[in-house]
Amino acid sequence: MMKNQWFDGVMHCQNNAKAYVVLTVMGSVGSTPRAQGTKMVVTEDRIFDTIGGGQLEHLSIKKARELLTLKSQSQHVEYFPLGAKLAQCCGGATHVLFEVFCQHVNQLMLFGAGHVAQALVPIISQLPLNIVWVDSRQEMFDEVDKSELQLPTNVSALIAEDCTDALDEYPVNYVLVMTHDHQLDFELVHKALNIDSVEYLxxxxxxxxxxxxxxxxxIHGISAPMLEKLVCPVGITDIPGKRPIEVAVSIAGQLIGLLNKHESNESQNSQAAWLQTKEIAKLL
Structure with missing residues (x-):
């Protein structure tokens, strides 16, 4: 069985929120390396499966990565004559469909490494999020290490003398504040509400x-529309309980709802493009 098949590539990219291109051999004339309908997946640093190798595949991968740099979902059809131009002996010609999928990665900054945060991180690290976990107390992350909680690759622990500085260092659109200090909470909330990219706090x-x-x-100048970003108490109110794991599940549920709403909006925006792709396929 062939390793790294194209559907494995799609699952890998979706699970890791990576942009990717699905290449499909469409209409062909004469002899070609692979049959119509053959697929492969290309990311910025990996390939899954093959559409036949040689110059056809080499140029197709190059084109796919050019499309990835545009950072937008799109569909594109490229014509490849397989004779002298590509130095392949097949002698036929083929069309390759390029379908670009840009996985939106939400940037979440989590302030506080207490019991709720320690229960929350293993759950939300399984979501399509890049997470920066911030606390000023080294001993709290030492406690995490002792608990043998292995931080996934999408979670970075940051020890900051002044936690508010972290908001200047990283792009962010989701913020969770749960520190040990009410005044620090206020300073973080005030600063985060003044960041245009923050959608949820x-x-x-x-x-x-x-x-x-x-x-x-x-009193500190935050307008009513800006205050609408603030969710407090955080989490789904229908989930009862005050244990750390119960609060963590409540917060995770709210984040899942936000992420799915985001994906639904993106899906609606790309529907017209998908219809265009179907029309292109009919012509090949």
Whole structure:
């Protein structure tokens, strides 16, 4: 059985939120390396399966990676004569369909490495997120190490003397604040609300804390539309319980809802492009 088949490549890219191109051999004339319908997957650093090797595959991979640099979902058909131009002995000609899939990777910054965060990270690290986990206390990450929690490749632990500085160093669109210090929580929330790219800001705490923070934030110049980004208490309110794992599941559920809403919007935006692809395929 062939290793790294194209469908394995699609699963790999979707599970790791990597952009990829599916190449499909479409209409062919004469002798060609692979049959119509043969597929392969190309990423910026890997290939899965083959459409026959040789110059056809070499130039197809090159074209796929050129399309990836555009960072947008698209469909493109390329014509390849397999005679003298490509120095392949097949002598036929083929069309290759390139379908570009840009996986949107959400950047999440998690402040605080306490018990809730330690329960939360193993769950949300399985989602298409790049996570920067921030705390000023070395001992908290030492505790994580002792628990033998292996941080996945999409989670980076950052020890910062001033946690608010981390918001200047990394691009971010999701923020979770759950530190040990209410004043630090406030400073982080205030700064995050002033970052245009932040779409969602979850703050752990009670309804009383939420009301107090909203009043203080308004005094510090945060407008009502900006305050709409703030979710406090964070998490799905229908999930009861105050144990760390229960709170973590509640927060993870809310994030899953946001991510699926994001993917649904992207799917709607690309529907017209998919219809165009079907029309192209009919002509080949």
């Amino acid at each position: 979850g703050l752990i705490g009670s309804a009383t804390k939420a009301k107090r923070f909203r009043t203080r934030l308004a």
